[in-house]
Each structure stands twice: as structure tokens, then as C-alpha cells.
Amino acid sequence: MMKYYSTKGKVSNVSFQEAITRGLPADNGLYMPETIPLLAPSFFEKLPQMSLAEIGLEVAKVFIGDEIPHDRLSRIVEETVAFDIPLKKIEEGIFSLELFHGPTLAFKDVGARFLARCLGHFSGESKQQATVLVATSGDTGSAVAHGFLGVDNINVVILYPKGKVSELQEKQFTTLGHNITALEIEGTFDDCQALVKQAFLEEQLRSDLNLTSANSINMARLIPQSFYYFWAYAQYQKEGLDHPLCLAVPSGNYGNLTAGLIAKRMGLPIDHFLAVSNLNDTVPLYLKNGVFAPKPSVPTISNAMDVGNPSNFARMADLYANELKDMQQHVTGYSFDDKETAKALNEVFQQQGYLMDPHGAVAYLGLKDYLSDRSLSGIFLETAHPAKFLGVVEDIIKKDIAIPENLKACLSKEKKSLPLENTFSALKSFLTEASALNP
Numbered sequence: 045m046m047k048y049y050s051t052k053g054k055v056s057n058v059s060f061q062e063a064i065t066r067g068l069p070a071d072n073g074l075y076m077p078e079t080i081p082l083l084a085p086s087f088f089e090k091l092p093q094m095s096l097a098e099i100g101l102e103v104a105k106v107f108i109g110d111e112i113p114h115d116r117l118s119r120i121v122e123e124t125v126a127f128d129i130p131l132k133k134i135e136e137g138i139f140s141l142e143l144f145h146g147p148t149l150a151f152k153d154v155g156a157r158f159l160a161r162c163l164g165h166f167s168g169e170s171k172q173q174a175t176v177l178v179a180t181s182g183d184t185g186s187a188v189a190h191g192f193l194g195v196d197n198i199n200v201v202i203l204y205p206k207g208k209v210s211e212l213q214e215k216q217f218t219t220l221g222h223n224i225t226a227l228e229i230e231g232t233f234d235d236c237q238a239l240v241k242q243a244f245l246e247e248q249l250r251s252d253l254n255l256t257s258a259n260s261i262n263m264a265r266l267i268p269q270s271f272y273y274f275w276a277y278a279q280y281q282k283e284g285l286d287h288p289l290c291l292a293v294p295s296g297n298y299g300n301l302t303a304g305l306i307a308k309r310m311g312l313p314i315d316h317f318l319a320v321s322n323l324n325d326t327v328p329l330y331l332k333n334g335v336f337a338p339k340p341s342v343p344t345i346s347n348a349m350d351v352g353n354p355s356n357f358a359r360m361a362d363l364y365a366n367e368l369k370d371m372q373q374h375v376t377g378y379s380f381d382d383k384e385t386a387k388a389l390n391e392v393f394q395q396q397g398y399l400m401d402p403h404g405a406v407a408y409l410g411l412k413d414y415l416s417d418r419s420l421s422g423i424f425l426e427t428a429h430p431a432k433f434l435g436v437v438e439d440i441i442k443k444d445i446a447i448p449e450n451l452k453a454c455l456s457k458e459k460k461s462l463p464l465e466n467t468f469s470a471l472k473s474f475l476t477e478a479s480a481l482n483p
């Protein structure tokens with residue numbers, strides 16, 4: 045059975061079930077799988093013929109073994125990736141992997157749907173109520189809310205920074221009701237994330253409420269995110285292409301990039317990764333000078349990446365045993381400001397007729413630069429549908445864009461969120477009172 049250790053190494057190793065129901069180990073590290081085995085050559089041979097769900101099942105098996113019975117796991121994977129993830133050619137040697145065809149139009153649907161179904165499986169077995177606590181800078185909240193909506197025995201509490209997410213994003217997780225509650229915090233995303241972390245460190249609270257995290261620190265969000273790196277490669281091969289590949293990942297908490305690095309560790313032949321950020325460049329700076337110096341986040345037009353203290357950096361560092369040089373062999377950092385991002389978004393739209401969102405545009409910029417003097421092909425992850433950032437995108441291209449139907453529907457619904465002071469005691473009283481109301 046696969047065990048999970050803490051990157052801080054101060055607690056004993058746990059099963060997949062415990063790793064995902066706890067979310068965070070008690071020593072405030074992050075869970076990592078004990079081994080990341082190479083997949084068999086036969087897997088890579090048949091890769092171009094496999095469906096996304098078939099790929100996903102083989103990868104998930106490695107990390108979950110038979111803790112979830114094969115047939116159930118197969119169904120969970122199928123439901124998780126029940127939408128298209130196409131690879132689109134944008135220009136010579138540059139492709140976009142469109143991860144935004146899920147219900148909330150962002151890549152976080154993949155992780156959230158997988159996590160919700162795995163937790164639903166385990167809580168159904170134990171018949172215990174659990175509370176999912178999650179901080180969001182925008183897209184996590186909607187993906188988690190939709191992923192868990194109506195899942196029995198699970199209440200979801202979402203913390204988000206007041207006035208710092210777009211109206212569309214906000215409406216996607218504050219209009220659902222049922223088992224979903226949104227708390228509007230007077231503070232930044234980093235404040236929200238700190239509050240969530242603190243709640244998990246309070247052993248009593250954690251066990252009373254069966255607190256579970258759905259942030260990208262949860263292993264069950266990370267695992268399915270590696271599926272689509274294999275899938276991207278399979279599609280690339282199907283096109284008859286065999287140039288070495290570079291993957292550009294628009295990054296905030298670095299969960300997506302970590303999932304890619306794990307796929308590479310499993311043998312996926314990706315030559316190089318780009319960790320591309322907006323002005324919140326903590327990781328690109330580390331890759332340059334070896335100093336990891338978290339700082340307050342600054343607001344940008346790619347706001348889902350406005351993270352000053354990226355939580356999954358601990359996993360990246362762990363993967364490379366804290367050896368900067370080794371990480372640099374596989375990963376190059378870039379950061380771009382809003383002006384550069386807007387310019388790229390506009391140019392690609394005008395010249396190629398392809399509309400990126402601000403996050404994808406940041407990654408595209410990194411890719412363009414990296415490929416400029418190398419003979420590689422590149423894929424950038426298009427992590428959200430441009431309509432999720434309607435105002436920003438329309439301002440840039442000076443043109444109205446169509447809003448997909450499912451976004452339109454939630455815009456007309458009423459926002460229901462609870463304002464909460466930015467203190468841990470306020471959060472704690474809310475959680476204990478809420479659970480008293482909901483025995």
C-alpha cells in the first residue's frame with residue numbers, strides 16, 4: 045500500500061485515506077507519496093491509443109492502490125474527467141492545453157471533482173459528517189463548491205478575500221446554498237490561507253469537525269492533475285510530433301506544476317518545465333537566486349495566481365531534495381507584469397485568432413521566451429476560460445466576448461455569503477457554532 049510522508053518528517057506515514065481526509069499533516073508539512081515509481085514501458089507504448097480516463101486510472105492506481113476498489117476508482121476517474129481537454133495548435137511549435145471545459149471553466153475542476161468523489165467514497169464508508177475548509181483566490185472556491193455540491197455527509201466552508209475576486213468568480217460559489225457556505229473575509233488571499241492552515245493545526249477543532257482541506261495542498265487534488273500531462277503528451281504524439289517538449293505552467297500555489305513534475309518523475313518524457321508567474325514571483329526568484337522569500341501578494345489581472353507564499357513549493361523542494369541545481373535542471377522560472385500579459389493576450393488574439401485568458405497568457409509569454417533560442421515544441425496550460433475574466437479580457441481586446449451558458453445562469457442568482465472578521469477566533473466561533481446547528 046502506498047504511504048504518504050510529511051515533508052517536515054515529524055509525523056508517521058499515513059495511508060491515502062488519512063492523507064486526504066487530514067489534508068495537512070500535524071507538523072504543518074505537506075503529504076508526499078513515499079515513492080513515485082516509473083511507469084512501465086508498455087504504458088508509454090500504448091499511451092497514444094489510450095483515453096484520458098484510461099490514462100487517469102493507471103496513474104491513480106499507482107497512488108491509491110486498492111484503498112479504493114478498482115471499479116469504484118475507475119468510476120471516480122471517469123466522472124472526474126468527463127469533459128474534453130483538447131490540445132490546440134496556436135502557432136508553429138506552440139500548443140494550448142485547454143483545461144477549462146469543466147463545469148466551472150477552470151482546471152481546478154479536475155482536482156476538485158476527484159477529491160470530492162474520493163472523500164465521498166470514504167465518508168460514505170465511515171458514515172461520518174465531515175467539513176471541508178478551503179481558502180480561495182477565485183477559482184478554487186467555485187471548483188470545490190461544484191465538486192462537492194450535494195455530496196452526502198460533507199459540508200463545505202469557503203473563505204475568500206472580500207473585493208478581490210471577480211463578480212463572476214464570486215457568484216459561482218456564493219449562489220449554490222445546500223451544503224456550501226461562503227465566508228467573505230476582510231483581508232487578502234494569504235490571510236484566508238493562513239486562517240485555514242491555523243484551523244488544521246488545532247487538533248481539537250480538527251477532530252471535532254472532521255476538518256478536511258480541499259486546497260491544492262490536498263494530495264487528492266494533485267494526483268488527477270498529473271493525468272492531463274500524460275494526456276497532453278499522448279495527443280502531441282498522435283499529431284505525429286516528436287520534438288522534445290517544454291511545458292509552461294501559469295502558477296500561483298504551484299500545485300499544477302508539482303503534478304507535472306510528478307508525471308515527469310513517473311517517466312513522462314517532458315524535457316523542461318516553466319514556472320511562470322505574474323508579479324507574485326516568489327518561486328521564479330528562488331529559481332534564480334536560491335532564496336525562498338515569501339512576501340505579501342500583490343493584485344494582478346491574473347488574480348488566481350496572486351499568491352505570495354505558495355504552499356506547494358514545499359513539495360517542489362522535497363522532490364528535488366532541496367537541491368536548487370537539480371530543480372533548475374528541470375524548471376526555469378519567469379515572471380511577467382500585467383502590461384506584458386495584456387499585450388500578449390491581444391497580439392495572439394489579433395494575429396492567431398486565439399483568445400487566451402490572462403493566466404494562460406502569462407504562461408504563453410514564458411514559453412515564447414524559452415523557445416526563442418531552442419529547438420523545442422511547447423505546450424502552455426490554458427487554465428481558465430477567458431469569459432471568467434470578462435471585464436479584463438474585453439478591455440484588452442476591445443471587443444465583447446460571449447459568456448458560456450452555465451456562467452450566465454449563475455450571474456442572475458443572488459449572492460449569499462457571510463462577512464467574517466479576519467481573525468482566527470472569529471473563524472473558530474463560526475465553525476463551532478455552525479457544527480452545533482448541524483449535529
Ligand SMILES: *Cc1c(COP(=O)(O)O)cnc(C)c1O
Pocket residue numbers: 150151152183184260294295296297298299300301348349403427428
Ligand atoms: C489556481 C489557478 C492557477 C494557479 O494554479 P496553481 O496550481 O495554484 O499554481 C492558474 N490559473 C488559474 C486560472 C487558476 O485558477
